[in-house]
Amino acid sequence: MLEYWTRKVAKALFILAASTAPAFSDSVLTFKVGYGAGGITDIAARVISRHLPNHIETYDQAVVENVPGAGGIKLLRLSASPKAEAQDTAYFLAFQAISSGALDDIENGVTPARPRFISALVSDFPGCWVAADSPISTAEQILQDGVSYGATGRGSSGYRFPASFRSANKLALDVVTGYSGAAETFAALERGEVDVVCLPPLDTTNLRRIGYFGPIGHTDESGLPNLTDLVADDEARALTELFVFQAMPVFVMFMSEHASEQAAEALRAAIANMIEDTAFISDFERAGYVLNPTSAQELDRLYEKFAAMSPETIERLMHLIE
Amino acid sequence: MEAIAIAAVEVLALERLLYLVIGVLSGLVIGMIPGIGGIFGLSLLLPLSFTLDPYSAFALLMGMLAVTTTADTIPAVLMGIPGTVGAITTVVDGHPLAKKGHAARALGAAYVSSLVGGLFGAAVLAASLPLLRPIVLAMKSLDYLVVALAGFLFVSAVSGPSLAKGFMSLSLGMLVAFIGLDPVMGEERLTGGFLYLWDGLPISVVFLAVFAIPELVSIQLRGQIAETAATSLGGSRLAGARDALRNWPVILRSSTIGSVLGAMPGVGVTVIDWVAYGVERRRHAVEDSEPPFGEGNIRGIIAPESANNAKEGGSLIPTLAIGLPGSASMSLLLGAFMIHGMTPGPKMLTENLPVTISLIYFIAMANILAAGICLGMSRQLARITTASHAVILPLTLALILIGSFQASRDIGDHLTLIAFALLGLAMWHWSYSRPAFSLGFVLGPLVEKYFHLSMQTAEVDDLARPSVVLFFGFLLVFVANGIRRGRRTGRSRQASDRSQFIPLVVFIAAALFVLGSMNALPVEARLFPQIVALLAILSGLVLSARLLRSLDHPAPERPAPEAIRKPSLRMFLVPGVLTFSVVLFHGVGPVAGVAGIAAIFAMRAIRQRVISHRER
Incomplete structure (x- = not known):
């Protein structure tokens, strides 16, 4: 009896081992997401992974793997390494992480990697939020001494926006860091531990948007104030605007610079087909996203702005946010 | 009432029941395979659930998630290998029972405890529905810090015979957990420049290596799992079930701990299990009818098994209430809600209330189904303990090899497995507490994170919060009890030999390295690692002094815990x-x-x- 089951289990083990093999297989496209499972980027990648194989002949299946760490910088570094899984792997990161990595490289005298951009399916101006019952009602009120902001780490956009306000406007803003993610930061906002959070929320039911970060002089049809315009100093405002543009496209999909251009082109074509597919649009919108794609060319143009920055400008930028 | 009826009708549809059965069977298989757990299972099932309606999707997902902590008992009890990180505590008393030929009894007790715990967790979730948001939002960072600190109070319960060695193991676990980027400044700590280490070491791989490999070595040296003859395999599962029911106060206390701590995001199943175990161990410190805790006490199985199943209901509370997932598996479940067009938060108690109630039904039904299946199989499974190591070792090693690679699918997972297998073997050989190591590994980062957050957000008035007052009350009781027991029993002395200096020297050198290598980091990043390294050095020096004394004045020779634990x-x-x-x-x-x-x-x-x- 025991021998019978032993043989059965041994057989199952070989099948299980073979099931690990998709990571090594050519007909499977791997989506590596730079954040934890269940986050907004992860969910978007999972919805895309379900539909993309229907629009590309090369792959039968797409699987999602999470590689969190340092707000996405870990995955960015992995994607740029010569050992990166180039041909059958696409990476998902917020543009903010990609450009921050480029800035770090330039600051350290290293030529930044050139990701092969595929597309970004969602774009939005980042904003700041307060709890629905908060006494704060205007954008000016979040720029007063003693107001506390919640953020994850010091490399996150949630930290950098208030930090740039603090330096440029010479304010005593209190930025609380160390929360594990957007959900935990918004929970701290709701329970009154912090006053403001500048991150994208999952659910806006008990929140109020107090302003957004747009290009200098930009006005929004919602009537909300453009927070960039409230940065006091001209140079600081210009530098803050850079963050605005880097944060606009979210869920950026790219391949390693070691991947072939043909492979990247095939994925771009597949994405272009997929975003016309009503089944995909329905699933994507059901998950709470608004489809608003940014093309690979546009992403290249945005990235170029960072890759072309001088070390002196970057130093001023870093000084502003640190 | 209308929502309850709607949910009942939806749940009882044949299609949903079928998906629930598929989910439960998947969860049982996943729980049994060491190294993979609910996260792996959810990743597999999530794409399948895309095409299903929400009720069917959650029948599948909750069915799987609710029972992995039931099935993980099987390798924990039979082989001493935790199927998931939630079964580490079960190993401590479950495996000794299996070695004594009471595997079926241990499994029987575990399943009944899991069943009652799971139902309790579902009931707590149901009862707290109207209060979900206020409860979760009432908790501040300082409260989480206090809960994490309270976890340290149980170190004596998991230290084994030497508290000093327990402290060393605890601090080693904490130091290892500090590897990676620090939570406040994002500085690299002890990564050696390896990207793999930026996000820290994967808990599932570390625990699998530290607990499983020494057990496999032990099985190899013994020849089979059971220390007794094959004929004594008995110890009926019904006797185990009766044990569990007779100890209903243990189940009640542990289930309460499981569901309450489960509702606190980030606390994690390991802490919950150790707290439940520690409470029972302290309550039943002197007991004539059962073997001591750690040597096959049935309450050592009942407590963690009821706590970790009750946790599932509790951990849904913050996920549903404010969309704050308490664990990685809850994060994926949160993703499933969004994919099905539901955003966790207030709407889960209004327009999506029937779906929320259906989750409670699914948890309860999955637990009943899983306990029934496992109880039915336990006598057959218990036979594994009499199988030869020639069968057990290759099968288990292969499972560990595959399971550990699921953590991040990086060769680093396997290198971590090998490195920590050697560490686990050394700890096992020199009798350092591996449970205390696991407690330190889980609690270290929690305490660090909430300490920094509390320092930034708490005010002086917060020191009067009920959680803080309760904590100091418990602390006083623990210290008073410790002093009383210390006076009564005197200091226990263990047989020692000169080889005990090897781990001490290595450990103190490692702690000195941590202390020195952190100096260049900002104070926020190095504060905790350096404090822990200092405490580690101090406890190492205390232990060295004791060891020197015991070599000069040898204590009466006591038999080694396992005669086979000789260097070879x-x-x-x-x-x-x-x-x-x-x-x-x-x-x-x-x-x-x-x-x-x-x-x-x-x-x-x-x-x-x-x-x-x-x-x-």
Whole structure:
């Protein structure tokens, strides 16, 4: 009896081992997401992974793997390494992480990697939020001494926006860091531990948007104030605007610079087909996203702005946010 | 009431029941395979659930998630290998029971405890529905800090015979957990420049290595799992079930701990299990009818098993209430809600209320189904304890090899497995508490994170919060009890030998390295690692002094905990095979890795047959 089951289990083990093999297989496209499972980027990648194989002949299946760490910088570094899984792997990161990595490289005298951009399916101006019952009602009120902001780490956009306000406007803003993610930061906002959070929320039911970060002089049809315009100093405002543009496209999909251009082109074509597919649009919108794609060319143009920055400008930028 | 009725009708549809059964069966299989747990299962099932309606999707997902902590008991009890991180505590008393020939009894007690705990968790979730948001939002960072600190109070319960060694193991676990980027400044700590280490070491791989490999070595040296003859396998599962029901206050207390702490995001199943275990161990410190805790006390199984199943209901509370997932598996479940067009938060209690209630039904039904299946199988499963190591070792090693690679699918997972297998073996050999190590590994980062957050957000008035007052009350009771017991029992002395200095020297050197290498970091990043390193050095010095004293004045010789724990080259067979299979796994492919293990053990079996044939 025991021998019978032993043989059965041994057989199952070989099948299980073979099931690990998709990571090594050519007909499977791997989506590596730079954040934890269940986050907004992860969910978007999972919805895309379900539909993309229907629009590309090369792959039968797409699987999602999470590689969190340092707000996405870990995955960015992995994607740029010569050992990166180039041909059958696409990476998902917020543009903010990609450009921050480029800035770090330039600051350290290293030529930044050139990701092969595929597309970004969602774009939005980042904003700041307060709890629905908060006494704060205007954008000016979040720029007063003693107001506390919640953020994850010091490399996150949630930290950098208030930090740039603090330096440029010479304010005593209190930025609380160390929360594990957007959900935990918004929970701290709701329970009154912090006053403001500048991150994208999952659910806006008990929140109020107090302003957004747009290009200098930009006005929004919602009537909300453009927070960039409230940065006091001209140079600081210009530098803050850079963050605005880097944060606009979210869920950026790219391949390693070691991947072939043909492979990247095939994925771009597949994405272009997929975003016309009503089944995909329905699933994507059901998950709470608004489809608003940014093309690979546009992403290249945005990235170029960072890759072309001088070390002196970057130093001023870093000084502003640190 | 209308929502309750709607949910009941939806849940009882044949299609949903079928998906629930599929989910439960998947959860049972996943829980039994060491190294993979609910996260792996959810990742597999999530794409399948896309095409289903929300009720069917959650029948599948909750069915799987609710029962992995039921099935993980099987390898924990039978082989001493935690199926998931939630079964580490069960190993401590469950495996000794299996070795004594009471595997079926241990499994019976575990399943009934899991069942009642799971139902309790579902009931707590149901009862707290109207209060979900206020409860979760009432908790501040300082409260989470206090809960994490309270976890340290149980270190004496998991230290084994030497508290000093327990402290050393605890601090070693904390130091290892500090590897990675610090939570406040994002500075690299002890990563050696390896990207793999930026996000810290994967908990599932570390625990699998530290707990499973020494057990496999022990099985190899003994020849089979059970220490007693095959005929004493009995210890009926019904006797175990009766044990569980007789200890209903233990189940009630542990389930309450499981569901309450489960509702606190980030606290994690390991802490919950140790707290439940520690509470019972302190309550039943002197007991005539049962063996001591750690040597096969049935309450040592009942407490963690009821707590970790009750946790599932509790951990849904913050996920549903404010979309704050308490664990990685809850994060994926949160993703499932969004994919099905539901955003966790207030709407889960209004327009999506029937779906929320259906989750409670699914948890309850999944627990009943899983307990029934497992109870039915427990007598057959118990036979594994009498199987030869020639069968057990290759199968388990292959499962560990595959399971550990699921953590991040990086060769780093396997290197971590090998490194911590050696550490686990050293701890086992020199009798350092591995449970205390696991407690430190989980609590260290929690305390650090909430300490920094509390320092930034708490005010002086917060020191009067009920959680803080309760904590200091408990602390006083613990210290008073500790002093009283210390006076009553005197200081226990263990037999010692000069080889005990080897781990001490290595450990103190490692702590000194941590202390020195952190100096260049900002104070926020180095504060905790340096404090822990200092405490580690101090406890190492205390232990060294005691060791020197005991060498000068040897205590009466006491039998070693396991006579087989003598240094021998045979101890390195299992880690050696593991290393070889890792090389094959990454050099040739996953199937070759598994085949390598099978080939080595097949050759070994043939060699032994040839030798015994010649002897005859």
